[in-house]
Amino acid sequence: QLQLFKTQHINYFFPVFNLGAGYHSESKAKEYKHVCKRACQKAVDRLRAGAMALEAVTAALTELEDSPFTNAGTGSNLNLSGDIECDASIMDGKSLEYGAVGALSGIKNPVLVARRLLSEAQKGKLSAGRIPPCFLVGTGAQQWALTHGIPPCPSEKMATKFSLSAYKRNKRKMELAEKIETEHHFLKRQRTSSGTPISSSLDTVGAIVVDQEGNVAAAVSSGGLAMKHPGRVGQAAHYGCGCWAENAHDARTYATAVSTSGCGEHLIRTMLARECSTAVQAEDAHQALLEAMQNKFIGSRFLASEDGVLGGVIVLRCCKCGDDQSSENLQALLVEFLWSHTTESMCVGYMSAHDSKAKTHISRLPPGAVAGQSLAIEGGVCRLGATND
Ligand SMILES: *[C@@H]1O[C@H](CO)[C@@H](O)[C@H](O)[C@H]1NC(C)=O
Numbered sequence: 001q002l003q004l005f006k007t008q009h010i011n012y013f014f015p016v017f018n019l020g021a022g023y024h025s026e027s028k029a030k031e032y033k034h035v036c037k038r039a040c041q042k043a044v045d046r047l048r049a050g051a052m053a054l055e056a057v058t059a060a061l062t063e064l065e066d067s068p069f070t071n072a073g074t075g076s077n078l079n080l081s082g083d084i085e086c087d088a089s090i091m092d093g094k095s096l097e098y099g100a101v102g103a104l105s106g107i108k109n110p111v112l113v114a115r116r117l118l119s120e121a122q123k124g125k126l127s128a129g130r131i132p133p134c135f136l137v138g139t140g141a142q143q144w145a146l147t148h149g150i151p152p153c154p155s156e157k158m159a160t161k162f163s164l165s166a167y168k169r170n171k172r173k174m175e176l177a178e179k180i181e182t183e184h185h186f187l188k189r190q191r192t193s194s195g196t197p198i199s200s201s202l203d204t205v206g207a208i209v210v211d212q213e214g215n216v217a218a219a220v221s222s223g224g225l226a227m228k229h230p231g232r233v234g235q236a237a238h239y240g241c242g243c244w245a246e247n248a249h250d251a252r253t254y255a256t257a258v259s260t261s262g263c264g265e266h267l268i269r270t271m272l273a274r275e276c277s278t279a280v281q282a283e284d285a286h287q288a289l290l291e292a293m294q295n296k297f298i299g300s301r302f303l304a305s306e307d308g309v310l311g312g313v314i315v316l317r318c319c320k321c322g323d324d325q326s327s328e329n330l331q332a333l334l335v336e337f338l339w340s341h342t343t344e345s346m347c348v349g350y351m352s353a354h355d356s357k358a359k360t361h362i363s364r365l366p367p368g369a370v371a372g373q374s375l376a377i378e379g380g381v382c383r384l385g386a387t388n389d
Helices: 026-048 053-066 110-122 138-147 161-183 264-270 272-279 285-298
Strands: 016-022 086-092 098-104 135-137 205-210 216-222 243-246 255-262 311-319 333-341 345-351 359-364 376-384
Touching: 026 053, 026 205, 026 345, 026 359, 053 086, 053 110, 053 205, 053 216, 086 110, 086 243, 098 110, 098 138, 110 135, 110 138, 110 216, 135 138, 205 243, 205 255, 205 311, 216 255, 243 272, 255 264, 255 272, 264 272, 264 285, 272 285, 272 311, 285 311, 285 333, 285 376, 333 345, 359 376
Parallel strands: 098 135
Antiparallel strands: 016 205, 016 345, 086 098, 086 216, 205 216, 216 243, 243 255, 255 311, 311 333, 333 376, 345 359
């Protein structure tokens, strides 16, 4: 079963986008739009000051992590013992360097640690020829951050009234479910899933950026699942799963940047970020993304046993390939922005360096569509001239 939104053409150039795939109530939607706008603004400010895509994407993510309404950084879901453990990663399309952290506690902005891992690796080998790390987890990641001058932040400061009350509610639900299961001598293995399900925010955040030279960068950050198992790491930290960025080069017509959100386990097992990046090298990006979401995600052989597959992607593709009409302006960047999701909704924001304000949009599945089995896809195209057109 497949439901579609018509592609909506928006005559804008969009270098920045953020997302959270998940359910967005009307009140939450408003907060989400505000956060998206601020994040776009932060990134565009950096671009206007001459920063490259990597720096701009970091600025957007920091803003998203700092919002108490997103499941990333401050406001993240709490783990079983009431602590916050975050995942984040970042990729630079120019150098193709990558940095990631998993199950990281006690740091306000996990994306800054990922960013720092990326830039430290660019400096080359460590003493005695050791290879610098690109992905660190747990206490090792935390220690590395502290020794690299990133200040600690206690979990209590990152928890919010909302995340704490969700934690208490979830804990009661879990205890009740476990009590029922033992009283009725259910086989432990028999996943009865009694009681109301744990409420867990799937609102991972991400951003993708293209700068004026055509460099792309992507990043993603997540607080993970509520009541998660110790050591659980989601897609936001996994290579090829949470984000992907690759500039155009000889054998690659388009620069692409992708960031994903949703159920980490589904996104890891399908390597969705890289799949989408590869797919949209095809001529028709909209059709290619639609097919990737259908065949490599909803219909993926790797998720055949799942009743619903939950996720969302934002995809940016651009080329300097000025077509015939624009041959007088070879530097024109053709930018296409697409988003697609199988969750109820996804919040997207975008802004160009020529805009005075960011645009935001809450994309929803059409009425009657089943989340996890249907998808929505939308997007737009625009041309950014090197001249002031
Ligand atoms: C929750 O996170 C803290 C901080 O990383 C960790 O020490 C603790 O073991 C985690 N607890 C569980 C149950 O995952």
